[in-house]
Amino acid sequence: MHILGIIGSMRKNRNTHILVTRVIHEMQTLAPELESDLVYIADQTIHPCRVVCSTYCATHPYQCATPDDATAILDRMIQADALVIGAPLYFRAPPAQFQAWAERLVSLFFFYESQVQNAVPSPLKGKPCGLVGIAEYSNPHQILEYLHDFCTVLKMRPVLLDTFPYLGVAGQGDVEHDTIFHPFERAKDLAAKLIKELT
Ligand SMILES: Cc1cc2nc3c(=O)[nH]c(=O)nc-3n(C[C@H](O)[C@H](O)[C@H](O)COP(=O)(O)O)c2cc1C
Numbered sequence: 776m777h778i779l780g781i782i783g784s785m786r787k788n789r790n791t792h793i794l795v796t797r798v799i800h801e802m803q804t805l806a807p808e809l810e811s812d813l814v815y816i817a818d819q820t821i822h823p824c825r826v827v828c829s830t831y832c833a834t835h836p837y838q839c840a841t842p843d844d845a846t847a848i849l850d851r852m853i854q855a856d857a858l859v860i861g862a863p864l865y866f867r868a869p870p871a872q873f874q875a876w877a878e879r880l881v882s883l884f885f886f887y888e889s890q891v892q893n894a895v896p897s898p899l900k901g902k903p904c905g906l907v908g909i910a911e912y913s914n915p916h917q918i919l920e921y922l923h924d925f926c927t928v929l930k931m932r933p934v935l936l937d938t939f940p941y942l943g944v945a946g947q948g949d950v951e952h953d954t955i956f957h958p959f960e961r962a963k964d965l966a967a968k969l970i971k972e973l974t
Contacts, residue, residue: 776857781852782813782815784817822875823879824841852899857904859965862922864908867913902932903931908945911947912948919945922943934969
């Protein structure tokens with residue numbers, strides 16, 4: 776089984792990276808045979824959706840006319856058995872590069888599914904997905920809601936927690952010392968829930 780982590784921060788080895796990899800590490804502690812891999816959105820070439828070419832994606836299920844890395848990441852998501860997706864809040868929204876990528880995938884799904892009757896089902900249908908949201912002075916729940924909506928549109932299955940903040944792992948400020956959201960404890964909980972989904 777293969778887990779794909781998607782890191783939506785523009786900075787490597789910082790808070791988003793720490794918590795996404797922590798969830799994956801906890802999963803591998805429970806199931807050492809799990810393989811994993813990371814995508815750094817900051818390393819990818821991703822253009823915004825051009826929209827004017829929407830007849831292409833409306834007639835080619837889950838394919839895009841723009842030749843960059845956005846759909847290559849979709850292919851990796853399809854191959855994975857479960858996903859862990861994390862993003863931080865930058866100026867009250869996810870980083871622009873991450874938003875461009877989310878916009879591209881949401882466009883693909885929206886233009887195809889809204890134009891076609893008996894559409895080919897989403898290739899991500901039911902894929903278990905753990906979410907990680909990071910902020911500093913605002914509430915990281917905002918990012919979790921954004922990611923939850925993104926997963927829902929793509930027909931993935933966001934894996935929820937039984938305890939606050941419910942939608943996934945949240946981190947505020949220095950995640951190593953966050954006594955409000957307890958991200959490392961929640962990372963353990965989320966990992967256990969994801970493993971349950973896979974077995
Ligand atoms: C450009 C920039 C904008 C930010 N804007 C916000 C914000 O609007 N609200 C907030 O709570 N934190 C904001 N922060 C703080 C980040 O959410 C915080 O530093 C987080 O750890 C960033 O994730 P990273 O460490 O993975 O890069 C911002 C940080 C940066 C670098």
